[in-house]
Amino acid sequence: xxxxxxxxxxxxxxxxxxxxxxxxxxxxxxxxxxxxxxxxxxxxxxxxxxxxxxxxxxxxxxxxxxxxxxxxxxxxxxxxxxxxxxxxxxxxxxxxxxxxxxxxxxxxxxxxxxxxxxxxxxxxxxxxxxxxxxxxxxxxxxxxxxxxxxxxxxxxxxxxxxxxxxxxxxxxxxxxxxxxxxxxxxxxxxxxxxxxxxxxxxxxxxxxxxxxxxxxxxxxxxxxxxxxxxxxxxxxxxxxxxxxxxxxxxxxxxxxxxxxxxxxxxxxxxxxxxxxxxxxxxxxxxxxxxxxxxxxxxxxxxxxxxxxxxxxxxxx
Amino acid sequence: xxxxxxxxxxxxxxxxxxxxxxxxxxxxxxxxxxxxxxxxxxxxxxxxxxxxxxxxxxxxxxxxxxxxxxxxxxxxxxxxxxxxxxxxxxxxxxxxxxxxxxxxxxxxxxxxxxxxxxxxxxxxxxxxxxxxxxxxxxxxxxxxxxxxxxxxxxxxxxxxxxxxxxxxxx
Numbered sequence: 464x465x466x467x468x469x470x471x472x473x474x475x476x477x478x479x480x481x482x483x484x485x486x487x488x489x490x491x492x493x494x495x496x497x498x499x500x501x502x503x504x505x506x507x508x509x510x511x512x513x514x515x516x517x518x519x520x521x522x523x524x525x526x527x528x529x530x531x532x533x534x535x536x537x538x539x540x541x542x543x544x545x546x547x548x549x550x551x552x553x554x555x556x557x558x559x560x561x562x563x564x565x566x567x568x569x570x571x572x573x574x575x576x577x578x579x580x581x582x583x584x585x586x587x588x589x590x591x592x593x594x595x596x597x598x599x600x601x602x603x604x605x606x607x608x609x610x611x612x613x614x615x616x617x618x619x620x621x622x623x624x625x626x627x628x629x630x631x632x633x634x635x636x637x638x639x640x641x642x643x644x645x646x647x648x649x650x651x652x653x654x655x656x657x658x659x660x661x662x663x664x665x666x667x668x669x670x671x672x673x674x675x676x677x678x679x680x681x682x683x684x685x686x687x688x689x690x691x692x693x694x695x696x697x698x699x700x701x702x703x704x705x706x707x708x709x710x711x712x713x714x715x716x717x718x719x720x721x722x723x724x725x726x727x728x729x730x731x732x733x734x735x736x737x738x739x740x741x742x743x744x745x746x747x748x749x750x751x752x753x754x755x756x757x758x759x760x761x762x763x764x765x766x767x768x769x770x771x772x773x774x775x776x777x778x779x
Numbered sequence: 780x781x782x783x784x785x786x787x788x789x790x791x792x793x794x795x796x797x798x799x800x801x802x803x804x805x806x807x808x809x810x811x812x813x814x815x816x817x818x819x820x821x822x823x824x825x826x827x828x829x830x831x832x833x834x835x836x837x838x839x840x841x842x843x844x845x846x847x848x849x850x851x852x853x854x855x856x857x858x859x860x861x862x863x864x865x866x867x868x869x870x871x872x873x874x875x876x877x878x879x880x881x882x883x884x885x886x887x888x889x890x891x892x893x894x895x896x897x898x899x900x901x902x903x904x905x906x907x908x909x910x911x912x913x914x915x916x917x918x919x920x921x922x923x924x925x926x927x928x929x930x931x932x933x934x935x936x937x938x939x940x941x942x943x944x945x946x947x948x949x
Contacts, residue, residue, distance in 0.1 A: 465931075466930060468933075470876075474877055475899060481802065481803065481804040482795040483798070485790045488790070
């Protein structure tokens with residue numbers, strides 16, 4: 464058989480089909496970049512490291528635990544289009560796996576009177592089946608610490624998956640992660656501490672890494688603008704929400720700021736239909752011994768052990 | 780132009796070019812990543828060029844040529860020579876013949892393969908190919924001639940610029 468130059472062109476056309484997926488290439492590329500940056504970061508003494516502001520999300524905390532986030536389910540809104548930024552964001556979230564997340568949560572709005580704050584520190588993006596420790600510091604409106612607690616549990620399956628993502632709660636609603644585990648807490652006001660096992664724990668995780676990752680990967684966040692947050696260049700994203708006809712409390716806007724350099728979440732804002740707003744600021748910390756120690760409450764000298772949980776009355 | 784803008788606009792085309800050069804998806808991905816990670820690190824300079832895609836494509840080509848020099852011993856051989864040419868009426872023979880041609884392309888020396896890709900895929904003239912490879916147009920014609928002979932391809936009357944695969948079909 465005689466071959467012609469057209470056969471050669473046809474062969475090259477055939478080879479075109481072997482082109483890798485751009486999303487895959489970019490995600491791998493950014494992973495490599497993050498790995499290098501991470502290696503540099505952990506190699507430096509802690510006191511010389513720039514405070515990596517980031518963080519993402521989760522913890523709409525104590526204040527938010529009382530809230531029921533009811534977002535209509537909106538799967539399948541992804542554009543499916545190739546976007547390098549999306550690949551960067553997803554890669555950044557994956558690369559930060561193993562870091563420790565410090566989330567400061569504030570609830571503001573009608574009736575809050577400058578309410579308290581809560582800081583939650585926990586592993587970023589825990590895997591299913593992973594033993595998780597969530598350290599909670601709660602401050603009242605007067606600025607006093609009222610709780611120094613640790614919740615220990617095994618990460619349940621499917622948290623953050625589309626069907627269980629707190630931002631897509633379907634009919635059940637709820638921004639909480641309900642698990643069974645150990646609760647260890649220090650109560651400064653009572654000069655007491657306690658430890659309870661097999662307790663039903665409700666954590667105010669308004670969303671988690673897997674949930675954010677899923678939404679980014681499926682194009683459910685859209686870019687609003689580039690700006691500056693905490694002195695860092697940031698990108699503001701907005702979750703594409705479907706129109707809600709619900710009468711109950713529900714989220715009316717969900718905004719996420721990511722660091723324009725690290726692509727990790729810096730701040731999340733949830734606005735609710737009752738006018739309140741939940742703001743969570745995030746910091747990502749490398750898993751150094753010093754930072755890991757932050758996951759443990761400290762029992763001050765002279766505190767006594769209590770068997771009563773807050774609000775629990777002794778049996779009479 | 781930012782790296783993100785460049786990637787959104789040009790990356791798919793670069794990856795197709797990498798696939799044509801390597802003939803293998805995984806190798807194309809490795810090749811592209813090696814180049815992109817360097818391009819990303821130097822993007823302030825590359826992005827300020829009039830046509831950064833030309834520069835990155837040149838980087839891709841250079842990486843491919845140096846890479847193939849390092850790994851030539853690993854190139855598999857022996858594919859596609861067993862075609863039974865007595866069955867030309869067979870409907871499947873056209874596909875088999877294309878597979879055989881692709882297999883033989885993979886066994887060409889890298890410079891010869893690059894010349895064919897630039898001439899028949901990219902549609903560059905011999906002068907442009909010479910500039911890309913850093914050699915003379917005569918050398919390019921020599922590479923092309925030997926490659927076409929090895930592939931048993933009958934050349935049509937050569938004008939300086941070969942019709943490329945149309946961009947719309949990519």
